[in-house]
Amino acid sequence: MLLAIDCGNTNTVFSIWDGRSFLCTLRTSTHHARTADAYFTWFSTLVKHYGIEANITDVIISSTVPRVVFNLRVFADRFFGCRPLVVGKPECLLPHPPRVDPGTQVGPDRLVNSEGAYERHGGDLIVVDFGTATTFDVVAQDGAYVGGVIAPGVNLSLEALHMAAAALPHVDVTKPQKVIGTNTVACMQSGVFWGYVGLVNGVCERIRAEYDRPMRIIGTGGLASLFAQGDMLFDAIEDDLTMHGLTVIHDYNKKAQTS
Ligand SMILES: Nc1ncnc2c1ncn2[C@@H]1O[C@H](COP(=O)(O)OP(=O)(O)O)[C@@H](O)[C@H]1O
Ligand SMILES: CC(C)(COP(=O)(O)O)[C@@H](O)C(=O)NCCC(=O)O
Ligand SMILES: [K+]
Structure with a gap:
């Protein structure tokens, strides 16, 4: 096992x-x-x-x-x-090596997400992972990670607001009832929730405009399903994408050892 x-x-x-x-x-x-x-x-x-x-x-x-x-x-x-x-060490082979600037150390989670998403969906993907940072990974038609976007994570943004402004409390991320908040907590929740919906949709739209082929968007990470309630345009949401990618990379290395 x-x-x-x-x-x-x-x-x-x-x-x-x-x-x-x-x-x-x-x-x-x-x-x-x-x-x-x-x-x-x-x-x-x-x-x-x-x-x-x-x-x-x-x-x-x-x-x-x-x-x-x-x-x-x-x-x-x-x-x-x-x-x-x-993952990321030379002895761990990747089915689809990344194509990025020389010397770039791509986050291993992004390489793993790309392999997991490609195995399930094929290429031409944007994988959005809501972790400490929110990452956008572009997976080319042939399965290679070819770049993306790194934005501050949702909880990080809320925490930064609380840390930097004396009158702003710690709040949890949630979908607010209305966009116009009528108290401090509701205003902060609206800013982060709808701000993030705008960020993700805006970044994906720009990636699509820059990339010359139709792309599908896959969401992952604990907060993906919450944001899917806010008209984010995911084609699929998969909580186990990173784990799936790890099994794909492990299989590939096992097969390479025995062949
Ligand atoms: N279902 C969830 N609801 C609310 N917050 C969540 C949920 N899942 C994860 N988080 C929060 O999202 C942030 C990123 O978590 P995680 O995806 O584990 O990040 P990382 O992979 O960078 O360690 C953390 O602050 C975590 O508490
Ligand atoms: C962008 C990240 C911090 C995201 O990490 P996470 O939110 O999963 O903890 C991580 O993928 C990383 O450290 N990347 C290195 C730089 C890069 O991917 O280009
Ligand atoms: K992650």
Whole structure:
């Protein structure tokens, strides 16, 4: 069985893949000082709690936080006796290498999202991922990641507003009843929600104008379904896109090893 780990700047997600389906998805906050032993204590407790018979033989990691990779490598080695594949490292092959400026280190999450989306939908895609940052990944007709857009994340924007303005409270993102807010919280929620709908639709429209072929838009990340309520133009929303991409890349590397 494969343990797929997607480490973002806010959350780290572990999923067990048995070759056909994900047996469970476990989430913890990302913290670079968490040790291999601490990962295992947390992981094994939850796996036992859900009654899962996990026989992990392989581990694949995508991490936007380079510092956490060391402890995750130790975790894989110590508890599962395996050397993990780490997306972005030279030994981890990609089915479709990116075409970007020389020397650019594309976020591994974006490469993984691109592979996952291409496997399901084919090429000519915009993948929008609502994480700590909101990323737009352009996947070419042949499956290669060819660039995109990085915008501040939804929660980051709300947090920045709260931190910078003494009178603005911390608020959670939600779809407001009306655009014109009649109290501070409603005004902030409207600004972030409708501001974001405008941002995503505007960026996608401009990408489409610059790219010379019809494109489909795939949304992912926890907040994608919330924004779909605000006339964002997604052709599909897939919460497991990053995990799916990790299984695609793992399969590709396994096949390359045996051929
Ligand atoms: N379903 C959800 N509802 C509200 N907020 C969410 C949801 N899912 C994720 N978030 C928030 O969105 C932000 C990004 O989360 P996540 O997608 O895990 O980011 P990353 O991959 O960068 O770690 C975090 O602040 C998280 O708390
Ligand atoms: C843009 C990101 C910060 C998004 O990370 P996330 O929101 O998933 O934590 C990450 O993909 C990253 O660090 N990228 C490196 C620069 C690039 O992709 O060009
Ligand atoms: K992410």
